[in-house]
Structures are given as structure tokens and as C-alpha cells.
Amino acid sequence: MAKQNDELMEKLVSLCKRRGFIFPSSEIYGGLASIYDYGPLGAELKKNIKNFWWRWMVQKHANIVGLDSAILMSPRIWEASGHVDSFTDPLVDCKKCKQRFRADLLENESVCPNCGGELTQPRQFNLMFKTFMGPVEDTSHIVYLRPETAQGIYVNYLNVLNSSRLKIPFGIAQIGKAFRNEITTENFIFRTREFEQMEMQFFVQPESDQEWFESWKADRMAYYHKLNIHPEKLRFHEHGSNELAHYAKAAYDIEYEFPFGWKELEGVHNRTDFDLRRHQDSSGKDLTYFDDATRERFIPYIIETSAGVDRTLLTVLVDAFEEQELEKDTRTVLHLAPSIAPIKAGIFPLVKKDGMPEIAEKIYRLLSPIYPVYMDVSGAVGRRYRRQDEIGTPYCITVDSETLENETVTIRDRDTMEQNRMKIDDLSIFFFDKTQS
Numbered sequence: 453m454a455k456q457n458d459e460l461m462e463k464l465v466s467l468c469k470r471r472g473f474i475f476p477s478s479e480i481y482g483g484l485a486s487i488y489d490y491g492p493l494g495a496e497l498k499k500n501i502k503n504f505w506w507r508w509m510v511q512k513h514a515n516i517v518g519l520d521s522a523i524l525m526s527p528r529i530w531e532a533s534g535h536v537d538s539f540t541d542p543l544v545d546c547k548k549c550k551q552r553f554r555a556d557l558l559e560n561e562s563v564c565p566n567c568g569g570e571l572t573q574p575r576q577f578n579l580m581f582k583t584f585m586g587p588v589e590d591t592s593h594i595v596y597l598r599p600e601t602a603q604g605i606y607v608n609y610l611n612v613l614n615s616s617r618l619k620i621p622f623g624i625a626q627i628g629k630a631f632r633n634e635i636t637t638e639n640f641i642f643r644t645r646e647f648e649q650m651e652m653q654f655f656v657q658p659e660s661d662q663e664w665f666e667s668w669k670a671d672r673m674a675y676y677h678k679l680n681i682h683p684e685k686l687r688f689h690e691h692g693s694n695e696l697a698h699y700a701k702a703a704y705d706i707e708y709e710f711p712f713g714w715k716e717l718e719g720v721h722n723r724t725d726f727d728l729r730r731h732q733d734s735s736g737k738d739l740t741y742f743d744d745a746t747r748e749r750f751i752p753y754i755i756e757t758s759a760g761v762d763r764t765l766l767t768v769l770v771d772a773f774e775e776q777e778l779e780k781d782t783r784t785v786l787h788l789a790p791s792i793a794p795i796k797a798g799i800f801p802l803v804k805k806d807g808m809p810e811i812a813e814k815i816y817r818l819l820s821p822i823y824p825v826y827m828d829v830s831g832a833v834g835r836r837y838r839r840q841d842e843i844g845t846p847y848c849i850t851v852d853s854e855t856l857e858n859e860t861v862t863i864r865d866r867d868t869m870e871q872n873r874m875k876i877d878d879l880s881i882f883f884f885d886k887t888q889s
């Protein structure tokens with residue numbers, strides 16, 4: 453089983469490279485450990501995942517607004533938040549082979565999983581990347597690359613509140629890069645040192661924290677179902693007291709069953725008033741909220757939902773990947789939800805004559821301003837279908853001799869491989885219906 457799972461990951465990594473989803477970064481210079489670049493299809497898929505999340509969290513909730521804060525922030529933020537002191541992982545070294553590990557991820561904390569050698573005692577290693585602001589490289593000029601997007605939201609909470617008509621409960625959502633100098637990186641893009649997060653911080657009245665926590669847990673699970681992820685491969689994992697982060701009162705991970713085991717996909721946390729209280733104490737600014745209805749003043753509690761863009765992308769690829777044994781060959785197919793598929797339709801003239809390429813071109817011009825579509829004029833049509841199946845294109849439109857007579861085309865469904873005829877005039881509404889999330 454383990455071997456099969458390794459093979460599946462190998463096939464996926466190879467597909468990602470071959471078809472232009474994901475490349476190792478700096479490859480012509482030998483690569484840079486666990487940093488990846490997204491190729492044409494990967495960039496499209498990533499953008500679609502972010503849009504899907506933004507629509508779900510921001511557009512569909514009248515009381516959630518967006519933010520785009522800077523990566524570099526005052527270092528005082530990371531002192532107040534506890535990251536300078538506590539954003540650490542326990543690091544152990546193998547005395548024999550010199551490899552390094554994160555002690556809390558090892559099954560046996562005293563034996564090297566690589567060579568069986570003795571391990572050192574764990575020491576705490578801070579995961580924040582440091583750099584210097586301005587020309588002087590001394591400790592007073594240190595700034596950090598943010599290890600999470602959340603703090604940018606907390607320190608803008610007053611700005612957002614004062615510039616909008618929001619009332620508690622309300623949320624602020626943000627998508628952006630985060631950086632962590634991870635001790636061990638693993639499993640392709642599962643754990644990398646540069647990645648993107650999609651975080652939403654929901655500000656609530658302190659007594660209603662549990663209710664909102666439960667509500668967001670349910671909402672976030674529903675989101676993954678809507679993304680077409682197999683429900684039996686998703687579960688909640690509750691953090692025990694030894695796992696809870698320094699800021700959290702309660703935390704659940706939404707986990708996915710990857711080929712390498714059940715792993716965290718997203719965290720839902722009750723961060724209490726920890727962050728705003730710490731920033732209030734540290735900055736000296738009043739961060740309390742006055743509730744007109746109850747005439748009470750309080751520091752809001754925060755329920756956080758924190759997901760990784762790259763980890764979601766890996767999840768949808770793993771979950772969508774299938775090799776189907778057909779009568780004559782094996783079909784590789786990605787069953788991606790149409791709303792996130794990089795290309796929505798392949799457009800094929802059956803043959804390169806009789807005016808078919810011109811009609812295909814017309815369909816391309818009709819759809820391409822709104823939907824990414826791909827025109828393919830060469831090779832057997834079966835092979836053209838397979839090329840699109842492999843990258844998750846949900847539909848293929850074929851112009852054939854009947855098109856010349858009645859302005860209809862065939863539209864083939866990636867998953868069922870069934871073909872139906874449709875009027876060219878109905879294509880726009882068809883794609884609108886199918887690709888909305």
C-alpha cells in the first residue's frame with residue numbers, strides 16, 4: 453500500500469512537471485530546497501482556488517470584508533504576538549548521519565528514522581525568516597517575513613472598523629504569502645518554506661465564541677465538499693492540550709487523507725482575545741469595541757479559519773487524480789471541479805478543412821474573454837480528448853460535419869465521456885451554469 457501511495461505521488465509530481473502545473477524553483481541552478489514555481493496551468497489553478505475561497509468567504513457573506521496587508525511589518529508586532537519567543541519547533545540532529553528532524557513529528561524521539569543513530573536533545577528553533585530594513589545590518593534593523601497573514605488583520609482591525617459600517621460579529625479575510633523556515637520540508641508542496649495562506653478572522657462577542665466556533669467548523673467542512681473533495685477523505689482532528697498553540701483556547705484541524713497519511717489542510721481556531729489584548733498592551737492603543745445594543749465595551753474574541761493555498765492545490769490534485777483502465781488503453785484524468793479547472797473547454801475542429809477550423813476559431817473568440825479555453829486542431833480527436841482529461845478540462849467542444857448544417861457542436865463531458873449536441877448559441881449559458889461555484 454505504501455509503495456502504491458509513493459507511486460501515486462511520483463505520477464502526480466511527474467504530471468505536474470510535464471504538463472506545466474508545478475516546477476522546482478531555480479531548476480537550472482539545481483533547485484532551491486522545497487521552493488516551487490507554478491507553471492501556466494498551475495498559476496491558473498491557484499488563481500481559481502483563491503477566487504473560489506474569496507467568493508465563498510467574502511462575496512457570499514455581507515459581514516466579511518477583504519484586506520491586503522504588507523508582508524513586512526513592524527517587528528514589534530511579532531514580539532507582541534508571541535512569535536519572537538514562541539514560534540518555534542523542536543529541532544533534533546542525528547549524531548551519526550547529521551540529518552535534522554522536527555522532534556514532534558517523529559514516532560520515536562530518540563532514534564534517527566534515517567539511519568537509526570542517536571539523536572540530540574531537542575532545542576527550540578524559531579521559524580521566522582529575518583532580514584534587515586535599510587542599509588545597516590544590525591539587530592535594531594531586523595524585520596521579519598510574516599509567518600502568517602493573521603497579524604496583518606489584527607493590527608488593521610481598528611482601521612477596518614472605523615472605515616466601514618461593520619458591527620460585531622464581522623470578519624476580515626486575507627490571502628497572501630507567508631514564510632516559515634521549516635526544519636523539515638516534505639511531500640512536494642505540502643510543507644514548503646514560502647507558501648500562501650487564505651485566512652479569515654471573525655470578531656465576535658466573547659460569550660458567543662463557542663457558538664461561532666462550531667458554526668465556522670461546519671461552514672469550512674461544507675466548503676471542501678463544494679470543492680468536490682471526496683467527503684470520506686476529510687475529517688476533523690481536535691487539538692489536545694499538548695498540541696494547542698500558545699494563543700488558542702480550542703482548535704480543530706480539517707484533515708485530508710493524503711497518500712502519505714492524514715494531514716492538516718486547514719486550522720479552525722478560537723484565539724480568544726489573546727491577539728487584540730496583546731496588541732493593545734504593546735501599542736498602547738485602545739482596541740476595545742463598544743456594542744451600541746448592549747452598551748458594553750469589550751475586546752472581541754476571534755475565531756480564525758486558516759487554510760493554505762498550496763496545500764489546497766495539492767489536495768485537489770491528489771483527490772482528482774485517477775488512472776482508468778479502459779478497453780484499449782489507460783486514461784489519466786483529473787476530476788477537478790469545473791469552477792477551479794485551469795481550462796474550461798478544449799475546442800476541436802474534427803478535421804482541418806471544410807470551414808471547421810474557422811467555426812472553432814469563432815467559438816474560441818466567443819468563450820475566451822470570459823473562460824480560459826484551449827483550441828487544439830491537430831491529431832486524432834481521441835488523443836486531443838486525452839490531453840485535456842489529463843489536465844482536468846471538464847468539457848471538450850467538437851466542430852464536425854453536422855455543425856456545418858445546423859450550427860450545433862458536440863460537447864463531451866470529461867467524467868462520463870458522454871457526448872451531447874448543443875447549439876453554439878447555448879454554449880455561453882452552459883459554461884456559466886457549469887463553472888459557477
Ligand code: ATP
Pocket residue numbers: 600632634641642643644645646647649716717718719758759760761762763764
Ligand atoms: P504544522 O503543525 O503542520 O506545521 P501549523 O499548525 O503550524 O502546521 P497553521 O499555523 O495552523 O499550521 O497554518 C495554517 C495553514 O497554513 C495550514 O493548515 C496549512 O494549510 C498552511 N501551512 C502552514 N505551514 C505551511 C507550510 N510550511 N507549507 C505550506 N502550507 C503551510
